[in-house]
Amino acid sequence: MYVYQQMGKSMAFDGRAVLGITIFFIVLFLIDFYVFKGVKTIFSTSSFPIKRTAAWAYWSVNIAFLLCAIYAAFSFTFFAKRTPFIFEFVAGAFVLLYLPKIIFGVFLLGEDVFRLLRAMGVGIYKMVATTQAPIELFQSRRKFVSQFATLVAGVPFLSILYGVSKGKYNFKIHKAEVVFKDLPKEFDGFTITQLSDIHSGSFDNPEPVKHAVKLANDQKSDVIFFTGDLVNNNSDEMDPWVDVFKELKAPMGVYSIFGNHDYGDYTRWYSVDQKKANFEKLINIHKQLGFRLMRNENLKLERNGATIDLIGLENWGKGGFSKYGDLNKALAGTKLDSFKILLSHDPSHWEEQVMYHPNEHIHITFAGHTHGMQFGIEVPGIKFSPIQFRYKRWGGLYEENNRYLYVNRGLGFLGFPGRVGIWPEITVVTLRCG
Numbered sequence: 001m002y003v004y005q006q007m008g009k010s011m012a013f014d015g016r017a018v019l020g021i022t023i024f025f026i027v028l029f030l031i032d033f034y035v036f037k038g039v040k041t042i043f044s045t046s047s048f049p050i051k052r053t054a055a056w057a058y059w060s061v062n063i064a065f066l067l068c069a070i071y072a073a074f075s076f077t078f079f080a081k082r083t084p085f086i087f088e089f090v091a092g093a094f095v096l097l098y099l100p101k102i103i104f105g106v107f108l109l110g111e112d113v114f115r116l117l118r119a120m121g122v123g124i125y126k127m128v129a130t131t132q133a134p135i136e137l138f139q140s141r142r143k144f145v146s147q148f149a150t151l152v153a154g155v156p157f158l159s160i161l162y163g164v165s166k167g168k169y170n171f172k173i174h175k176a177e178v179v180f181k182d183l184p185k186e187f188d189g190f191t192i193t194q195l196s197d198i199h200s201g202s203f204d205n206p207e208p209v210k211h212a213v214k215l216a217n218d219q220k221s222d223v224i225f226f227t228g229d230l231v232n233n234n235s236d237e238m239d240p241w242v243d244v245f246k247e248l249k250a251p252m253g254v255y256s257i258f259g260n261h262d263y264g265d266y267t268r269w270y271s272v273d274q275k276k277a278n279f280e281k282l283i284n285i286h287k288q289l290g291f292r293l294m295r296n297e298n299l300k301l302e303r304n305g306a307t308i309d310l311i312g313l314e315n316w317g318k319g320g321f322s323k324y325g326d327l328n329k330a331l332a333g334t335k336l337d338s339f340k341i342l343l344s345h346d347p348s349h350w351e352e353q354v355m356y357h358p359n360e361h362i363h364i365t366f367a368g369h370t371h372g373m374q375f376g377i378e379v380p381g382i383k384f385s386p387i388q389f390r391y392k393r394w395g396g397l398y399e400e401n402n403r404y405l406y407v408n409r410g411l412g413f414l415g416f417p418g419r420v421g422i423w424p425e426i427t428v429v430t431l432r433c434g
Helices: 015-042 048-074 085-128 143-165 206-218 235-245 272-289 327-331 347-354
Strands: 002-006 009-013 172-180 190-195 223-226 254-256 291-293 297-303 306-312 340-343 364-367 377-379 382-384 396-400 403-407 425-433
Touching: 015 048, 015 085, 015 143, 048 085, 085 143, 172 396, 206 235, 206 425, 235 272, 254 272, 254 306, 272 291, 297 327, 306 327, 327 347, 347 364, 347 403, 364 425
Parallel strands: 172 425, 190 223, 223 254, 254 291, 306 340, 340 364, 364 403
Antiparallel strands: 002 009, 190 425, 297 306, 377 382, 396 403
8 A cells, every 4th residue: 555645644545546547457458459359450451470560569559558557557656846757658648549549449339330230130131031041140340441440540649649749839829809998098009918827847848938938028018917827736847947937028017826736736745834835935936937926916007107907816716626716805906997907817717706797897807727628629610629518718718798708728738748739829919999
């Protein structure tokens, strides 16, 4: 039994966890075995050496992955200062190998259902027919079905391969213009660059990250907002990146808030004091970066003598996420008729407390958190990510009740070490008088 200490309490990696992991790997092996039946069909007319080579290649890759995954599962520790490479490798390899297999398997399953129904029909026919003409009961798998399934499954395979190698640093500029009737005329044309979800503990190459910072600065916005999740879990993750991100500059400043990952709630700590020290270090890192960290508070942005209210909320999210945010506290001292911009990491907060707030009209909110699940399709006419089944508003600009929300798709990545179709984002929003 593996035992971890969390603030004086034991956390046991017990028999139930081992059983769950064992069942998971058995399921993966069954998927591998089922897909292999279809792979064999593709090589059914090939020579024996080719068949043997294909079988060895298939099982060598899959067994190697399963061994790596087993090692990762049983060497897991909550105390790592950053996500170990083995976990990032296994996460990427899992998506790369098993998403195409599931797609391939769907085609096999469809054909197997057809073969079963055909066999039932043939069986009934044989019982009632007067002719004795031989009819094959169970039809063999058709080669062209497996070949077509391979072609279809190859699309996500190649896409994921690109997403892991290049897509995670394929930074895109997203621009939006929002018109308000009550925006002070002095702020007409006011530009905002938004970054979110840096997740510095996942970065593995400084050059593209430096390029992202340069892209953000090149937008020459009046102000920069960072809407949370500077790290994955531990403030030490930022140590190699402080000099990179402190280059972010804007004439009216860089303002930041915390995201759910910034509090250290998703890792184990030897003591309360250790967790507190980690949090204090992250607060200090925001200062080193030149970020004005906002924690349930507001301030005024001034331009040509006019002001608007900027409100910074600590994380507040539904569905089990932390609720450190206090909107009433953050709004304290603002006027009801002032123009208000809110920074709030989780878009579910906007839906729960901002969209239909009975008293306060918050004109536009900037959020992040969803990453667009780092997987989806965004082309003209199509905008889809599986994350939309959890978050209705997951990426881009939304309007409801004359209040706006912009959800940034994130600059970094977490878990799966890549991005497919939902590229890392730098947002530029321009405010206009209407």
